[in-house]
Amino acid sequence: MSIRIAGTGSYVPERILTNADLEKMVETNDEWIRTRTGIEERHLAADNEATSDMAYEAGRRALEMAGIRGEDLDAIIVGTITPDHVFPSTGCILQQRFGAEGAFCFDLEAACSGLLFSLEVAHSLMKANKRYRRVLVCGAEKLSCITDWTDRNTCVLFGDGAGAVVLESSDDAAVPDCLIASDLHSDGSYTEILKLPAGGSRIPTSAETVANHQHFIHMAGKEVFKLAVNAMVSAGRQVLEDSGIAPEAIKLVIPHQANSRIIHAVAPRLGVPEERVFINVNKYGNTSAASIGICLDEAARGGLIEHGDYVLLTAFGGGLTWGALLIRY
Ligand SMILES: CC(C)(COP(=O)(O)OP(=O)(O)OC[C@H]1O[C@@H](n2cnc3c(N)ncnc32)[C@H](O)[C@@H]1OP(=O)(O)O)[C@@H](O)C(=O)NCCC(=O)NCCS
The missing domain is CATH 3.40.47.10 (Thiolase/Chalcone synthase)
Structure with missing residues (x-):
């Protein structure tokens, strides 16, 4: 049995915050930010947009690429340090939005390594139990809500967004493992x-x-x-x-x-x-x-x-x- 990447998706919110915008908020400048970090702009979620909303958009696009529906999913794993709530998990919120009734869902907290840790866990679960054939893995963050917008040392660095990967297992021996x-x-x-x-x-x-x-x-x-x-x-x-x-x-x-x-x-x-x-x-x-x-x-x-x-x-x-x-x- 092998596992392949069947689809990917991503989403960033509409609103853009440029380095010039930041110059008006803290004592910084475009040149410092560009030369020390390479960052020119970042996207920030709307006030009413939570991590699950961004993960949903990224996940929807990944499912579409994979050609599968939410109800086909066997598990949803969300790597995040900015879940909608401490509990229930962002994964459970996504389950409801995708109509993924048969999926078990949870969040995984490994900060910036969240997607890699989640992919490894998803892959291992699928190998361990053949019933888990289609798994949606998301990495999603609304870092703007845990960023101190008065601290120039950190506020220039972060942005919001979401990425998603659909893993699908196959019994076809010709399909190589991802x-x-x-x-x-x-x-x-x-x-x-x-x-x-x-x-x-x-x-x-x-x-x-x-x-x-x-x-x-x-x-x-x-x-x-x-x-x-x-x-x-x-x-x-x-x-x-x-x-x-x-x-x-x-x-x-x-x-x-x-x-x-x-x-x-x-x-x-x-x-x-x-x-x-x-x-x-x-x-x-x-x-x-x-x-x-x-x-x-x-x-x-x-x-x-x-x-x-x-x-x-x-x-x-x-x-x-x-x-x-x-x-x-
Ligand atoms: C944060 C980071 C960009 C700072 O760059 P740096 O070259 O190490 O800069 P320093 O911390 O030495 O700061 C240099 C000076 O710039 C100042 N400075 C800090 N932020 C500034 C800003 N936004 N604008 C202007 N000046 C700034 C500092 O106060 C310091 O001034 P001082 O020398 O008078 O004390 C860099 O250390 C970094 O990227 N670290 C890793 C961060 C990271 O990746 N974190 C997430 C991991 S997942």
Whole structure:
């Protein structure tokens, strides 16, 4: 039994926030943001638009490409750190909207590595139990609602959006499996450098936590930067080694889109030419778990990859969490 990528989809909200807009909000400038991050603009969800609304749009497009209906789904997994609610899960909300009555649904929290972790879990579930034949995997975030719009160190970096992938199993021996190698990691000794401090059971929400801006992303940028480069290079090299596939045979590297300087530091160390590294951070900023799904969909619909091509996905995020998947698109 093999599993293939049957469809991809993505969605970004209509509203665009440019660097020039940010200049009016905090003490920053377009040149600083462009040169330090590569970001030119990002999309922000409307006030009445939640993470599930964006995941629904991305998922709908992925289902359409796969040629299947919501009711055909056996599971829905949503990678997100900005669920609509603490509970019920965003997955359950999507189930209702897709009419996916037979699907079991849950959210997976691995920050910016959310889509990679979710794909690995979905693939393993499908291998373990043949009843799960069609699984919708989404990465979706409304980071604008956990961004401190008064903090120039972080507010220039993030955006909203969603990406989705439909995995489908096949009994046809001629269909190759989409997952060739994976290398996923976490390191809980770095929980302090990238976190949202309050609102959980450790520091429940109070008037004080709100006043102290503890419901926003806090990040030690420089430290995260160094760890991100090393982690993505190490995981990327590992999947190349495990698969025995040469870097030259990789059609496209899709790194998590946090910062173009991180991406430019990772690419040469994987031995893949720069022109085979996908970048769209300039348009969307860092959309956390949504980022790789948006890239994969843009690459597929834009004709940069075709079925059968080797694609290396690599991500890094809070937790810390990181890893790489080598897939056959
Ligand atoms: C955040 C990040 C862009 C900052 O870039 P950097 O080159 O490390 O910049 P520094 O932190 O050294 O800051 C340099 C100066 O710019 C200032 N600065 C910070 N944000 C600024 C902004 N938006 N506009 C203008 N100046 C800014 C700082 O205050 C600092 O000033 P100082 O030297 O007077 O103290 C970079 O560290 C980064 O991308 N880190 C990784 C972030 C990330 O990917 N996180 C998510 C992981 S999933």
